[in-house]
Amino acid sequence: MSILSEETIRPWLVGDFGRELAVYRTIGSTNDAAKLLAKNGAPHGAAVVSGHQSAGKGRLGRKFYSPEDTGIYLTVILRPQWGPEQSLSVTSAAAVAVARAIERVTGIFVQIKWVNDLYFGGKKLCGILAESALGQGGKLEYVVVGIGVNVATDSFPPELSEIATSLAAAGGKEINRARLAAEILNEFSTVYNHLESRSFMEEYRSRSCVIGRKATLLGRGEPLEITILDISRDAHLIAETADGERLGISSGEVSLKGDWR
Numbered sequence: 001m002s003i004l005s006e007e008t009i010r011p012w013l014v015g016d017f018g019r020e021l022a023v024y025r026t027i028g029s030t031n032d033a034a035k036l037l038a039k040n041g042a043p044h045g046a047a048v049v050s051g052h053q054s055a056g057k058g059r060l061g062r063k064f065y066s067p068e069d070t071g072i073y074l075t076v077i078l079r080p081q082w083g084p085e086q087s088l089s090v091t092s093a094a095a096v097a098v099a100r101a102i103e104r105v106t107g108i109f110v111q112i113k114w115v116n117d118l119y120f121g122g123k124k125l126c127g128i129l130a131e132s133a134l135g136q137g138g139k140l141e142y143v144v145v146g147i148g149v150n151v152a153t154d155s156f157p158p159e160l161s162e163i164a165t166s167l168a169a170a171g172g173k174e175i176n177r178a179r180l181a182a183e184i185l186n187e188f189s190t191v192y193n194h195l196e197s198r199s200f201m202e203e204y205r206s207r208s209c210v211i212g213r214k215a216t217l218l219g220r221g222e223p224l225e226i227t228i229l230d231i232s233r234d235a236h237l238i239a240e241t242a243d244g245e246r247l248g249i250s251s252g253e254v255s256l257k258g259d260w261r
């Protein structure tokens with residue numbers, strides 16, 4: 001497996017993100033490390049990268065499987081100009097950025113499952129977790145956006161084996177992890193500059209695997225059966241319930257019905 005180090009990543013960096021860069025062989029969670037750096041004044045765009053996490057965190061309080069040397073675990077610190085209502089747009093921007101980076105480095109076209117998971121062949125190969133801290137006056141003090149990519153992971157624990165995959169399994173050969181980590185930072189820096197116009201949402205929609213599908217909405221109390229009609233410019237799901245009620249949904253998770261590969 002290609003080596004993930006500051007020396008191997010830095011030559012590929014061309015954008016504003018990752019200029020301040022901390023790279024670890026192993027760490028608890030890059031998001032936790034980034035939050036500590038952010039509290040101590042790290043600048044916008046600073047990044048933490050690791051080749052292993054002993055306590056990788058996922059959404060909804062879950063763990064993120066982060067084995068040694070076969071993945072990329074990366075977190076970017078943002079110091080936003082906007083309020084918490086833009087958080088959904090930031091994670092959507094990150095999903096588009098990672099999808100572009102993967103395509104650039106491996107040629108593999110990945111889909112986005114709302115809100116910010118990346119899939120290939122109906123299986124997940126990347127998860128994104130944003131965590132934010134509010135400052136004075138309800139403004140965001142910082143946001144950390146954590147990205148975990150299964151690059152060459154070839155065995156998963158039993159509970160993940162049917163639902164997770166990696167870029168290598170998707171057909172990517174000899175993937176240079178350092179280059180992919182740098183391209184993720186480069187693309188995220190580019191997409192982030194379009195956050196206000198949300199021009200990246202067209203690509204987000206074209207990569208979406210949820211539009212037009214029936215699904216169960218989870219993580220917001222009682223599961224709700226919905227048909228997903230579209231995704232709005234501010235990344236809300238536009239859905240319809242069985243009794244014809246139209247909803248704009250900004251939180252939770254969807255479990256898609258049927259075979260959607």
Ligand code: BTN
Pocket residue numbers: 028029030031032053055056057058059060062064072073074075117126127128129145146147148149
């Ligand atoms: C999810 O799929 O539920 C989100 C997973 C996010 C995983 C990444 S790996 C880098 C960063 N550090 C963490 O502890 N989590 C995120």
